[in-house]
Amino acid sequence: MTAAPTATGVRVCALADLLPERGAAALVDGVQVAVFRLLDDTVRAVGQRDPFSGANVMSRGIVGTRQGEPTVASPMYKQVFSLDTGRCLDTLGYEPVGGADPDLPVWRARVVDGDVWLEPTTGEG
Amino acid sequence: MTAQHPRHLVVVGGGMVAQRLVEALRARDEAGTWRVTVLAEEPLAPYDRVALTSYFGARDVSELTLGDPALWEDELVTLHRDRAVTAIDPQRREVTDRLGTVHRYDELVLATGSRAAVPPIPGTDLPGVFVYRTIDDVAALRGWVEGLREDQGRGPRARPLRGAVIGGGLLGLEAAGALTALGAQATVVQFGTHLMDAQIDLGGAQALTRLMNAQGIAVRTSTATTQIRPSRRTRAVGRLDFADGGRLDADVVVLATGVRPRDELARAAGLEVADRGGAVVDLACRTSAPHVWAVGEVACIEGRCLGLVAPGYAMAEVVVDRLLGGDATFPGADTATKLKFHGVDVASFGDAFAASEGAMEVVWADPVGGVYKKLVLSDDARTLLGGVLVGDASAYATLRPLVGTALPAEPGAFLLPEGGGGAPSVELPDDAAVCSCNNVSAGTVRAAVTEQGCTDLAGVKACTRAGTSCGSCLPLVKTIVGTELERAGIAVSTALCEHIALSRAQLFDAVRVADLHTFSEIIERFGTVPAGESGPARGCDICKPVIASILASLGNGHILDGEQATLQDTNDHVLANIQKDGTYSVVPRIPGGEITPEGLVVIGQVAQEFGLYTKITGGQRIDMFGARIEQLPQIWARLVEAGFESGHAYGKSLRTVKSCVGSTWCRYGVQDSVGMAVRLELRYRGLRSPHKIKLGVSGCARECAEARSKDVGVIATEKGWNVYVGGNGGFAPRHAQLLAEDLDDETLVRTIDRFLMYYIRTADWLQRSARWMEEVEGGLDGVRAVIMDDTLGICADLDAAMQAHVDSYTDEWKAVLTDPDKLRRFGSFVNAPDVADPDLAYVAERGQRRPATDAERSAGATLIAGPTLAVRS
Numbered sequence: 002m003t004a005a006p007t008a009t010g011v012r013v014c015a016l017a018d019l020l021p022e023r024g025a026a027a028l029v030d031g032v033q034v035a036v037f038r039l040l041d042d043t044v045r046a047v048g049q050r051d052p053f054s055g056a057n058v059m060s061r062g063i064v065g066t067r068q069g070e071p072t073v074a075s076p077m078y079k080q081v082f083s084l085d086t087g088r089c090l091d092t093l094g095y096e097p098v099g100g101a102d103p104d105l106p107v108w109r110a111r112v113v114d115g116d117v118w119l120e121p122t123t124g125e126g
Numbered sequence: 127m128t129a130q131h132p133r134h135l136v137v138v139g140g141g142m143v144a145q146r147l148v149e150a151l152r153a154r155d156e157a158g159t160w161r162v163t164v165l166a167e168e169p170l171a172p173y174d175r176v177a178l179t180s181y182f183g184a185r186d187v188s189e190l191t192l193g194d195p196a197l198w199e200d201e202l203v204t205l206h207r208d209r210a211v212t213a214i215d216p217q218r219r220e221v222t223d224r225l226g227t228v229h230r231y232d233e234l235v236l237a238t239g240s241r242a243a244v245p246p247i248p249g250t251d252l253p254g255v256f257v258y259r260t261i262d263d264v265a266a267l268r269g270w271v272e273g274l275r276e277d278q279g280r281g282p283r284a285r286p287l288r289g290a291v292i293g294g295g296l297l298g299l300e301a302a303g304a305l306t307a308l309g310a311q312a313t314v315v316q317f318g319t320h321l322m323d324a325q326i327d328l329g330g331a332q333a334l335t336r337l338m339n340a341q342g343i344a345v346r347t348s349t350a351t352t353q354i355r356p357s358r359r360t361r362a363v364g365r366l367d368f369a370d371g372g373r374l375d376a377d378v379v380v381l382a383t384g385v386r387p388r389d390e391l392a393r394a395a396g397l398e399v400a401d402r403g404g405a406v407v408d409l410a411c412r413t414s415a416p417h418v419w420a421v422g423e424v425a426c427i428e429g430r431c432l433g434l435v436a437p438g439y440a441m442a443e444v445v446v447d448r449l450l451g452g453d454a455t456f457p458g459a460d461t462a463t464k465l466k467f468h469g470v471d472v473a474s475f476g477d478a479f480a481a482s483e484g485a486m487e488v489v490w491a492d493p494v495g496g497v498y499k500k501l502v503l504s505d506d507a508r509t510l511l512g513g514v515l516v517g518d519a520s521a522y523a524t525l526r527p528l529v530g531t532a533l534p535a536e537p538g539a540f541l542l543p544e545g546g547g548g549a550p551s552v553e554l555p556d557d558a559a560v561c562s563c564n565n566v567s568a569g570t571v572r573a574a575v576t577e578q579g580c581t582d583l584a585g586v587k588a589c590t591r592a593g594t595s596c597g598s599c600l601p602l603v604k605t606i607v608g609t610e611l612e613r614a615g616i617a618v619s620t621a622l623c624e625h626i627a628l629s630r631a632q633l634f635d636a637v638r639v640a641d642l643h644t645f646s647e648i649i650e651r652f653g654t655v656p657a658g659e660s661g662p663a664r665g666c667d668i669c670k671p672v673i674a675s676i677l678a679s680l681g682n683g684h685i686l687d688g689e690q691a692t693l694q695d696t697n698d699h700v701l702a703n704i705q706k707d708g709t710y711s712v713v714p715r716i717p718g719g720e721i722t723p724e725g726l727v728v729i730g731q732v733a734q735e736f737g738l739y740t741k742i743t744g745g746q747r748i749d750m751f752g753a754r755i756e757q758l759p760q761i762w763a764r765l766v767e768a769g770f771e772s773g774h775a776y777g778k779s780l781r782t783v784k785s786c787v788g789s790t791w792c793r794y795g796v797q798d799s800v801g802m803a804v805r806l807e808l809r810y811r812g813l814r815s816p817h818k819i820k821l822g823v824s825g826c827a828r829e830c831a832e833a834r835s836k837d838v839g840v841i842a843t844e845k846g847w848n849v850y851v852g853g854n855g856g857f858a859p860r861h862a863q864l865l866a867e868d869l870d871d872e873t874l875v876r877t878i879d880r881f882l883m884y885y886i887r888t889a890d891w892l893q894r895s896a897r898w899m900e901e902v903e904g905g906l907d908g909v910r911a912v913i914m915d916d917t918l919g920i921c922a923d924l925d926a927a928m929q930a931h932v933d934s935y936t937d938e939w940k941a942v943l944t945d946p947d948k949l950r951r952f953g954s955f956v957n958a959p960d961v962a963d964p965d966l967a968y969v970a971e972r973g974q975r976r977p978a979t980d981a982e983r984s985a986g987a988t989l990i991a992g993p994t995l996a997v998r999s
């Protein structure tokens with residue numbers, strides 16, 4: 002059963018503002034989020050801060066897949082993260098800076114009438 | 127960890143074996159129970175004497191350095207150079223050096239090597255007569271020949287210089303090769319019946335003589351020299367007189383009549399010395415005096431002194447083991463030799479003279495091609511006993527380890543050219559010695575893969591040392607590693623990633639031949655379909671940039687056109703280099719390092735207006751750091767307007783062509799190096815490649831542009847340009863090797879065109895040209911054959927590909943600035959494109975700003991906050 006999506010959370014942009022298989026940064030209540038449009042026009046959103054460098058750059062990484070799971074690679078030191086769960090799939094032997102969590106926080110992203118809406122999740126990342 | 131009171135080991139002599147001994151001791155004595163003092167007579171740290179002849183080509187002594195120079199910085203190691211030992215006193219356990227300093231020891235190792243033997247004939251002390259043992263010898267020889275050539279150049283009757291080498295052994299041939307390399311004629315005068323009579327038989331020597339003649343080296347055998355006479359005019363050496371009444375004019379003479387152990391210290395101290403010289407040692411390398419050991423050429427072991435480095439290394443390992451409480455003994459000498467100079471292969475191994483009872487010889491010879499190959503077999507024709515290979519020693523690596531075992535194939539299969547000559551593939555037993563220099567067995571190489579987890583040749587070399595000395599075993603080591611990896615299921619995977627099963631070079635060819643132009647087409651055609659999926663997956667951060675680079679190398683328009691944009695790494699995506707805080711650096715192209723004052727002013731103004739930290743780079747240009755992503759288009763608009771272009775500091779592409787000032791201003795310059803550098807930089811700008819490419823051009827041999835540390839180095843000569851290839855700085859520095867000499871401008875450019883294109887087509891992803899040269903078929907000679915002699919028939923194609931690149935070049939930044947679609951990606955936030963990243967924070971330092979450290983941030987010491995840093999209005 003598919004319920005009609007209700008627009009909750011925050012609208013960040015139109016889907017058309019995003020390039021397929023690339024990310025963009027968004028500011029949501031002062032928090033920086035990396036939003037990705039995949040090839041099937043679904044959207045994923047994770048934290049913009051790269052845990053391994055502390056810089057706000059995740060949206061600029063290369064999008065890809067590992068065993069079918071959509072991923073983004075940090076443009077800084079190339080760790081790979083799942084775009085579905087935010088989990089760091091490969092630390093490449095590095096440690097996150099300042100004892101941070103190696104995984105990225107995840108937002109629920111939905112496309113409603115051509116607009117991209119974000120909602121924080123509390124789910125396990 | 128250092129033990130409380132380490133014991134003191136003194137080593138006399140700083141040659142090859144001493145180096146190995148200290149290295150092995152420091153590697154194995156983890157507890158630091160020994161400290162070592164090395165007293166060395168030569169002024170250089172231990173160097174690779176085996177490679178001495180390469181000094182004529184390299185001219186750079188540092189290339190001969192043995193092992194890791196850090197060994198001599200170790201706190202438990204002291205190396206005293208230029209410090210010959212003058213006496214040893216085994217009773218008091220003391221040695222005295224030439225400065226009169228006394229060193230007490232717990233244990234003493236003599237590693238004094240040999241000296242060149244000087245035959246007892248008159249005239250060996252004349253100016254112009256040399257021996258061939260040390261760097262100093264070689265430098266003196268070279269200086270003499272160059273000096274003669276200069277004098278002659280001025281004289282009225284310039285004639286070729288005549289060189290003679292007395293002695294037709296391994297050393298004599300090397301010396302003759304060195305003389306020809308210096309531009310002198312060379313005649314080898316051999317007392318024995320044939321060349322290299324200690325290693326090879328008459329048939330092999332005949333083939334060798336023909337090959338020598340083909341190189342312009344004359345050979346005179348069965349000739350005893352009775353006297354060396356001075357020239358009446360110069361009083362330096364003038365000619366040789368022979369016992370048979372013959373004579374030979376010579377301007378330079380090299381004595382290569384063998385070596386004598388340097389056992390004078392041992393003799394004076396009353397140690398037992400063999401009749402024919404050498405400190406007598408037992409199988410543990412102990413001399414007759416307690417606490418005194420001898421290793422290398424000075425040691426007389428099993429009744430003889432061995433003039434090769436491999437047994438010396440084995441002795442060093444034995445002593446180290448003993449010092450650490452072990453009971454190792456000398457395993458016996460492998461006197462196999464393989465020699466290669468000027469492209470001539472000579473190898474001899476095992477019972478080369480068929481001296482064993484009932485031994486049979488199987489010979490194959492091609493007198494025209496100068497090839498001679500002989501296998502010595504046991505009387506039942508099954509067990510390999512030894513062999514001689516001249517002209518083509520490709521089977522050496524396979525055969526040598528098989529000595530003493532049954533031949534796995536018909537003898538003919540190892541001897542015949544084509545089909546069999548390259549040696550059939552053979553599974554070596556674990557105990558077969560693969561690397562004789564370092565005494566590494568096939569089993570050890572295999573274990574490096576199976577037990578120590580090495581996954582490539584480099585790893586195995588580091589872990590086992592196999593292949594790190596003379597290198598003759600490398601092809602074999604590589605094969606064993608490959609087989610073992612395959613077996614381990616680590617399938618010597620050349621696959622790029624889980625999406626593309628091809629290597630970069632394979633994919634490059636496939637894309638070129640199939641004429642594909644988009645990522646989708648490529649992944650559709652060559653992508654791997656994951657289990658359970660119907661179509662190929664969509665690639666990842668590994669294969670996407672590779673495919674992007676291949677498409678760009680093949681000329682597919684702007685790197686941000688259409689789908690290509692999604693493939694680019696952030697640097698290529700925003701045409702700038704990402705920095706640690708997520709901002710970018712901006713590097714305009716400054717061809718050849720030449721810049722007008724007006725250009726400098728513009729760069730200064732732009733940096734000032736945008737508050738960018740400014741620095742001169744190591745690549746002779748100017749880098750501006752700290753540009754935010756949304757500022758990049760504005761900055762570039764200013765630079766492009768002033769005539770600057772992208773410097774491609776972000777791309778795997780041409781970086782800079784570094785140049786010295788050359789004949790334009792410099793009093794020594796012989797060519798216009800700046801002009802050539804600018805020409806080359808403009809020609810190759812924007813050329814995408816497997817890794818970055820750097821060039822350098824120097825205006826004379828003083829080499830101020832450090833061109834030989836570049837992928838392509840060009841050095842001006844009186845007659846044109848010498849071109850060197852495969853140089854590298856970085857993690858594993860390497861000097862570029864000479865590819866061709868005295869080229870005119872056009873030939874130079876064409877040669878570099880072909881070199882770069884050949885590299886671009888066949889290298890692995892992220893493989894610099896230096897590493898590629900190590901792996902490409904045939905190495906330097908192979909590359910030369912392909913691009914200078916067109917042996918693959920691809921030169922026209924390479925030329926056309928480079929011309930296509932040159933014709934299609936446009937400035938990437940200019941193209942972005944005029945394309946609103948491309949400009950869209952430079953917003954900071956999709957919902958707030960002009961808001962700067964609020965987390966950026968800077969502090970001032972030496973008059974500029976730099977990112978604040980974490981400590982500075984938390985201390986609140988941040989002086990300049992990113993978003994509030996005003997752009998001057």
Ligand code: SRM
Nearest residue numbers: 703711742743744745746747749775781854855856857894
């Ligand atoms: C800016 C500069 C240092 C400086 O302040 O002088 C520099 C900066 C960087 N170098 Fe370099 N290298 C710079 C000259 C060099 C040189 C010297 C030279 O070119 O004469 C070398 C040694 C020569 C060589 O390349 O063989 C050099 C060897 C490297 C290497 C090691 C390459 C190797 O083969 O081992 C890397 C790592 C890599 O490329 O994988 C590297 C990588 C880098 C990167 C790209 C690291 C990174 O990914 O962030 C740095 C960022 C550049 C930027 O943001 O603009 N840089 N780097 C120099 C820029 C030159 C230019 O004008 O383009």
Ligand SMILES: Cc1cc2nc3c(=O)[nH]c(=O)nc-3n(C[C@H](O)[C@H](O)[C@H](O)COP(=O)(O)OP(=O)(O)OC[C@H]3O[C@@H](n4cnc5c(N)ncnc54)[C@H](O)[C@@H]3O)c2cc1C
Nearest residue numbers: 139140141142143167175210211238239422423433434435
């Ligand atoms: C041109 C050339 C090519 C060669 N090619 C090959 C080859 O292809 N394969 C091969 O296996 N071997 C080759 N050799 C032989 C190889 O170089 C030697 O076997 C090896 O160097 C021996 O090492 P060593 O340490 O015993 O002696 P060395 O390397 O000679 O070192 C001895 C050192 O001790 C120093 N010394 C002597 N007396 C004193 C003293 N009283 N106090 C302080 N220091 C002292 C000497 O100055 C010297 O530096 C070649 C040699 C030459 C010259």
Ligand code: SF4
Nearest residue numbers: 705743744749856857
């Ligand atoms: S040497 Fe290291 S720190 Fe310095 S610029 Fe090159 S990569 Fe950066």
Ligand code: FES
Nearest residue numbers: 561563595596597
């Ligand atoms: S045999 Fe010389 S390095 Fe291996």
